[in-house]
Amino acid sequence: MTAIDLGIPGLTGVPTTDEKQTARDYKSDQEVRWCPGCGDYIVLNTMQSFLPSLGLKRENIVFVSGIGCSSRFPYYMNTYGMHSIHGRAPAIATGLAVARPDLSVWVVTGDGDALSIGGNHLIHTLRRNVNLKILLFNNRIYGLTKGQYSPTSEEGKVTKSTPLGSLDHPFNPVSLALGAEASFVGRALDSDKAGLTSVLRQAAEHRGSALVEIYQNCPIFNDGAFDVLKDADEAQRRIINVVDGEPIRFGREGEYCVVREGFGLAVAKSADVDASDIVVHDASDLNLSFALSRLSTQDLTHTVTGVFRRADRPTYDDGVRAQVGAAKAAKPADLSKLLHGKDTWTVVG
Amino acid sequence: MSTETRKLDRVVIRFAGDSGDGMQLTGDRFTSEAAAFGNDLATQPNFPAEIRAPQGTLPGVSSFQLHFADYDILTPGDRPDVLVAMNPAALKANVGELPDGGILIVNTDEFSKRNLTKVGYDSNPLEDDSLEKFQVHKIAMATLTIGALEETGLGKKDAERAKNMFALGLLSWMYHRPTEGTERFLREKFAKKPDIAEANVLAFRAGWNYGETTEAFAVTYEVAPAKLNVGTYRQITGNTATAYGIVAAAQLSKLPVVLGTYPITPASDILHELSKHKNFDITTVQAEDEIAGIGIALGASYGGALGVTSTSGPGIALKSETIGLAVMTELPLLVIDVQRGGPSTGLPTKTEQADLLQAMFGRNGESPVPIVAPQSPSDCFDAVVDACRIALKYRTPVLFLSDGAVANGSEPWMIPDVESLPDLTVEFATDPENFQPYSRDPETLARPWAVPGTPGLQHRIGGLEKQDITGNISYDPENHDKMVRLRQAKIDGIEVPDVEVEDPDGNARVLVVGWGSSYGPIGAAARRVRKLGLPVAHAHLRHLNPFPKNLGEVLRKYDKVIVPEMNLGQLALLLRAKYLVDAVSYTKVQGLPFKAEELQDVLADVIKGVSA
Structure with a gap:
């Protein structure tokens, strides 16, 4: 195994290939079995389209x-993968990352897996800054157990x-990650392929823990949870996409912006x-x-992405x-x- | 006056004092002196769970018992011949075990009215006749130590703290121990505080000189070196031997080790020791909890390292789900359980062997795991190397059941020749031609270890039931039944050596079967009853799952099988279930090792019953 410096800090040590890769190379032979219309399909396709652009050897990529529902993800990726146990993927991935600097290790998790049963591992992984990319699929509901509320469900949610x-007050996963000393935190919508790809790329290129929250629709148990962000008109007023070094404006013509107010925004x-x-955003x-994480409201009046x-x-x-x-x-x-x-001491015969 | 020197074949000394009195260190040093002198020895520390229980109270008493002899011994001794009591609490907690005529050395400085009242003494036992059946030496150790250190300029409080070294010096004189080692040790330990080092050396010499000059002691004692097998020896505790065994396994397998763990008594010393040996390609991760500890270890194993996690009983409860995942993913993993008193938090600093059934069955589903148990502190080395052999060869988690007694106890260890240690090298799968993640080695039934980074072997594993051979998810009823049986067959087929039976007379009709740390007391009891003309056979199990192949045959040879355990009969339950033998339990769950004397009585009764 040769370690090649790509000039990309996040992937230093992971061997690359000159062979041309396509999304097809990243599809495993397993039939994808999410419900029709599940947001997970879009995220999977985005990942499969995005990975070839990194030029890594496929055998050096691992999904844990x-x-x-989201945790079935590794079965569908033609890489190495482990579908582990509830909440513990960050711990298992930590062991793998510690043992193997030549691997690009990705953790796929959901709002229940990462924030409920696995909350402890998540915060400590972020605090340690283990070189892992954590994709948190947030659909604000328990899907696999058929529709109980999750730690990101809104207060008053009837399930x-x-x-x-x-009666549970929800987490804001981005605020939580920042509070846990995360060195990289991003957010994207499942339906926004360009935005999601951009955040995934920056996460991959970051050396250290990267938490990417992905708003993902569950068509069966929480359908339409993010619909207001997917309606073109509504999205203009609600989505605040931030770019490092650029003034924070949003709306069709940039008619809205973010300003300081007291200690916040x-x-x-x-x-x-x-x-x-x-x-001006400074990541x-x-x-x-x-403060940006607090601009995002549970009712999605505003949602910051990017x-x-x-x-470092x-x-x-x-x-x-x-x-x-x-x-x-x-x-x-x-x-x-x-x-x-x-x-x-020595005993002689 | 000349002091008479009496020769003894064995002595048991117990140092007892307050948790803050440095009794563990004192005992440790005396042990090193005995080891350097060439005695065989065995030790047993006994300390409270509280870091500093209220001073001078019974719960705060810390003790260290040391047995040394001119022949090979098996236990730290049942009762002390000499008790050193640094305060009234230590006296009260331990004097009940001192036999009539025993030597009692007491630090009188602590016997104030207040301290006596604290532990419920109505009158001062040093002044009434309650201790008259012992040979009592009343010594103002603190006062004498402070006096000896007067010229060092050290404050009274600091000076007084060296009184444990005074006691050590006195005992070293009484038993003709070499002293250079202790003086060197003290100078090294306190290298950064030379005045403290000097104070301790002075106190140590003051204790020695006190013995030599006061004429208070008419007799000193000699215990000649033991005739041990030819070789080079050192003193070692069970936890250190366990850590060294892991280092050895790493070298023998040419694999890096990743220890993922969480501090817990009495297992933490394994973490402390291994964290010092990073130069052997050993990584130690102190995780956020027990579950993360084993997760990290398993993740590392998945990546091709030897994953290890270390804990005690309550930690095993937390790790159970991940052990199950390791069973399902069929990856090598060493899981160390240094058993302590339970259930729940139980008795953290005391010993017990009550996790056997947890190790055997404590997971959901049919989840077989091999179990290996060391029988003494030094045996931890060989036993853990063997546990690693099984984990690597059969791609399975292995439970290593040590306990508080072997973990903290120490004894001489004949250092093995590194060349004589077994080869543990493994082969990773590399050939993409016909690769199947759940194909099996026909001999071991192990699946290939195909680590990420290997071209062409990309595959997915996980906790869902695997299809035979392909490893794909499978809900097929027939397949599940097959896989459950395959996993069981793999563990059942693990090669373990036959159990050896010790029956020097060759005519025993009673077999005593033990496992783990009870080896010492059972072995010693067996020797004693044989001396009384009562033949008994002793079989001790290192492998609890699978059992040695000859075990059933061995059990059936005897009229009576007795199984002493520090639990309510867990091994006996397994033996009865598997072999349909009428194994009789003798159990005791006091957080303390068996005494050879009590087992002697138990065995003698059974043997006489069979003969009658």
């Missing part, structure tokens, strides 16, 4: 998932398990404010990233390997010497 409405009409008051500014945060920070797995490397360089692996230790 937990449990849930099978909450006939009188859910607010939406204003561009015509009503001075151009210099429009906030390295944690406070700004967090890359909230991208910061040492990764856990690189650090672990550096320590092992330094120890190996400093001291030969002499088993007999280790077993003897400092104090021995």
